[in-house]
Amino acid sequence: MPTAKWPKTLPPLSTEQQVRSDQFMQLWHEELARRSRYGLVERFNHTFPVRHSPANFRTTLEIGAGLGEHLDYEQLTPEQARGYYCNEYRENMAADIRRRHPQVQTIVGDCQQRMDFADGYFNRILAIHVLEHLPDLPACLYELHRLVNKETGRLLIVIPTEGSSAYSLARKLSAERVWYRHFTAPYFEFYGREHINLVPEILAELHPYFTIEHRTCFPLPFLPFVFCNLCLGYALKPRDRPLPG
Secondary structure: OOOOOOOOOOOOOOHHHHHHHHHHHHHHHHHHHHOHHHHHHHHHHHHHHHHOOOOOOOOEEEEOOOOOHHHHHOOOOHHHHHOEEEEEOOHHHHHHHHHHOOOOEEEEOOOOOOOOOOOOOEOEEEEEOOHHHOOOHHHHHHHHHHHEOOOOOEEEEEEEOOOOHHHHHHHHHOHHHHHHHHOOOOOHHHHOOOOOOOHHHHHHHHOOOEEEEEEEEEOOOOOOOOOOOOEEEEEEEEOOOOOOO
């Protein structure tokens, strides 16, 4: 369970700042879906989990589902669509998922808290650019391990190489520009409380619950280093029991 390091404490937001945060999160997801300039990155983000999904899965939990963009990359049978649950923290974004993808289930809630599903309910759990945002990451991973099927299930994640020179440059040329098109407040107001978990921290917290089955780097899979890549994809197999802490 969570150690003394967790949860990380973030400064409170004023009402105005919270409104800007919610608005920008939606604006940024819309920008990613609309702009072809992000096409290669987005294709990696969303095709990695599809390529490494377990065969014949029936149930899926996608945490931090955003606007449901990942569903555009899936080819679900009617049974798989009925068993697909989009978890989103922000109600304004969950409303868009319901409108765009009524064939799946959309639930609003905090993935760092217990969810109303039985142990081992899901064959797949997807976390696409989510784990880096969570102040109580260990609590989330504890819950995901509880929810994934221990025999056939997989946790499929994509995380950014936050802190690398490549990612820092990419952020300045993309999300930071979008922010200043809409707001005059400093971008750090949003960004400084979002990507709060770095790659080594995330991997360390995953280790007690999951083993790495496959890893891919983007855009340079032949150079498996953080500093020169933008994203990392991991297919993870759940341990039968968490390792003792």
